[in-house]
Amino acid sequence: MRVRFAPSPTxxxxxxxxxxxxYNWLAARxxxxxxxxxxxxxxxxxxxxxxxxxxxxxxxxxxxxxxxxPISQAERSDSHxxxxxxxxxxxxxxxxxxxxxDVEAWKAEHGAGSGYRGTASEDPRAAVRLRVPDxxxxxxxxxIHGPVGFPNRSHDDFVIARGDGTVLYNFxxxxxxxxxxxxxxxxxxxxxxxxxKQLLVLEALGHEAPRYAHLPLLxxxxxxxxxKRHGAASVQELRDAGYLPAAVRNYLAxxxxxxxDDATLMSTEELVRRFRxxxxxxxxxxxxxxxxxxxxxxxxxxxxxxxxxxxxARHLGRDLDQRLRAACEIVQEKAQTMEExxxxxxxxxxxxxFDEKAWRKTMKDDAPRLLEAARGALSGCDxxxxxxxxxxLSPLPERLGVGAGKVYQPxxxxxxxxxxxxxxxxxxxxxxxxxTLARIDxxxxxxAV
RNA sequence: GCCGCUAUCGUCUAGGGGACUAGGACGCCGGAUUCUCAGUCCGGAAACCGGGGUUCGAAUCCCCGUAGCGGUACCA
Numbered sequence: 001m002r003v004r005f006a007p008s009p010t011x012x013x014x015x016x017x018x019x020x021x022x023y024n025w026l027a028a029r030x031x032x033x034x035x036x037x038x039x040x041x042x043x044x045x046x047x048x049x050x051x052x053x054x055x056x057x058x059x060x061x062x063x064x065x066x067x068x069x070p071i072s073q074a075e076r077s078d079s080h081x082x083x084x085x086x087x088x089x090x091x092x093x094x095x096x097x098x099x100x101x102d103v104e105a106w107k108a109e110h111g112a113g114s115g116y117r118g119t120a121s122e123d124p125r126a127a128v129r130l131r132v133p134d135x136x137x138x139x140x141x142x143x144i145h146g147p148v149g150f151p152n153r154s155h156d157d158f159v160i161a162r163g164d165g166t167v168l169y170n171f172x173x174x175x176x177x178x179x180x181x182x183x184x185x186x187x188x189x190x191x192x193x194x195x196x197k198q199l200l201v202l203e204a205l206g207h208e209a210p211r212y213a214h215l216p217l218l219x220x221x222x223x224x225x226x227x228k229r230h231g232a233a234s235v236q237e238l239r240d241a242g243y244l245p246a247a248v249r250n251y252l253a254x255x256x257x258x259x260x261d262d263a264t265l266m267s268t269e270e271l272v273r274r275f276r277x278x279x280x281x282x283x284x285x286x287x288x289x290x291x292x293x294x295x296x297x298x299x300x301x302x303x304x305x306x307x308x309x310x311x312x313a314r315h316l317g318r319d320l321d322q323r324l325r326a327a328c329e330i331v332q333e334k335a336q337t338m339e340e341x342x343x344x345x346x347x348x349x350x351x352x353x354f355d356e357k358a359w360r361k362t363m364k365d366d367a368p369r370l371l372e373a374a375r376g377a378l379s380g381c382d383x384x385x386x387x388x389x390x391x392x393l394s395p396l397p398e399r400l401g402v403g404a405g406k407v408y409q410p411x412x413x414x415x416x417x418x419x420x421x422x423x424x425x426x427x428x429x430x431x432x433x434x435x436t437l438a439r440i441d442x443x444x445x446x447x448a449v
Numbered sequence: 450g451c452c453g454c455u456a457u458c459g460u461c462u463a464g465g466g467g468a469c470u471a472g473g474a475c476g477c478c479g480g481a482u483u484c485u486c487a488g489u490c491c492g493g494a495a496a497c498c499g500g501g502g503u504u505c506g507a508a509u510c511c512c513c514g515u516a517g518c519g520g521u522a523c524c525a
Contacts, residue, residue, distance in 0.1 A: 008525045112451045127523045154452050162523040169525045193520035262473045288460045291475040334487045408484035420486045
């Protein structure tokens with residue numbers, strides 16, 4: 001099996017494109033086949049090196065490797081020209097000077113259901129059209145949709161090369177897929193209507209057609225086509241939002257495809273083993289970040305501690321020192337994304353910034369008494385790991401005759417500035433005795449004012 | 450307009466004529482775990498687009514609507 005992922009470099013790789021890449025990759029790896037990366041850059045305007053690099057970047061981040069390429073479609077123009085010449089010579093294609101307006105006029109005369117048919121011109125600088133039969137239909141044997149028939153009569157003799165001789169997408173794709181020995185084309189549904197044209201080109205050239213599978217499109221939460229308005233719509237945005245590549249692969253795999261036993265969390269190895277193109281659904285799916293978050297959280301919690309710490313360090317752009325390791329230990333159970341990590345551990349690296357609302361809520365009249373008691377217990381505490389801290393603090397509520405929250409929340413606010421943090425014992429232990437006492441003192445001073 | 454595709458809880462889906470009082474997951478709501486938040490555990494609400502057929506029987510098959518989407522470029 002030889003499959004290909006063939007994006008056009010028009011900017012960042014979108015989630016829909018990422019899923020197409022993933023499905024091709026899964027199909028290839030499942031089958032022991034090859035994945036070819038081809039860049040559809042025949043539109044010179046939009047195809048910049050930066051845009052190409054963005055796609056490669058996204059692929060690498062997703063950890064989807066390819067076996068051949070990236071191959072520039074534009075650089076295959078010699079092959080395209082040769083194929084074009086053959087069609088011109090055999091009469092399967094012809095030069096035509098007709099403009100869009102001419103085509104429109106022709107249709108007005110012949111009926112909207114009839115495709116345009118032109119007449120051959122001697123002008124070598126006219127666009128080239130492919131002759132489409134008037135009778136019969138072209139059938140796409142799609143692995144997901146089943147057979148889909150298109151009446152030939154409804155297709156125009158479509159343009160395959162511009163007046164300047166450069167070829168157009170539907171022609172280039174057909175030639176490339178055939179010449180590169182692609183056995184399976186797996187791409188978005190938006191290409192289903194293009195497929196009969198490519199089939200017509202293939203037939204005119206005498207090439208065998210690959211198998212086709214058209215994936216349902218991905219939509220945004222409003223049911224419309226996915227775009228920037230929908231938040232994290234590109235792979236780099238997903239990365240910046242703190243998602244893990246493995247979690248993204250898992251989630252994307254589930255968008256349009258499901259294991260027969262409804263399994264949700266699947267390792268990449270499991271996805272490779274179970275994925276089958278013919279099991280992909282037919283309806284468009286909506287990208288739901290909530291579920292991605294949940295899956296991501298599961299992956300974050302299940303990561304080995306070392307790997308987790310390394311990933312956090314990388315995301316934060318910080319050195320992985322002892323302090324960061326300690327921070328990771330107390331936060332791993334809590335964060336759903338990498339982005340959520342920093343706010344929870346920040347207090348270990350910087351002085352607390354007091355959230356005034358939190359302060360007012362917790363620092364009530366008896367706060368000085370409670371903080372003094374906590375301070376005393378902690379300063380006299382034997383050792384300072386989480387167990388020791390718990391042993392020192394846990395008798396306090398009963399001794400002071402108040403609820404546990406009454407004692408712990410002021411401490412939390414004093415050391416973190418916020419009412420939200422990792423567990424209080426772990427947080428205090430990670431901060432260390434000196435700093436904890438200093439922060440409690442600072443809070444006490446602030447209260448005295 | 451023309452040519453296609455699609456249609457099960459809010460979302461992702463299971464289902465492929467009787468096993469369906471339509472299952473699972475996310476989300477949501479409620480409860481528990483009372484150091485916050487998160488997590489975890491338990492429970493709950495929540496769907497077969499509409500109308501015709503076919504059949505003893507339809508979420509499952511067919512037709513017609515409707516809606517959404519795609520193509521209809523000398524874009525990809």
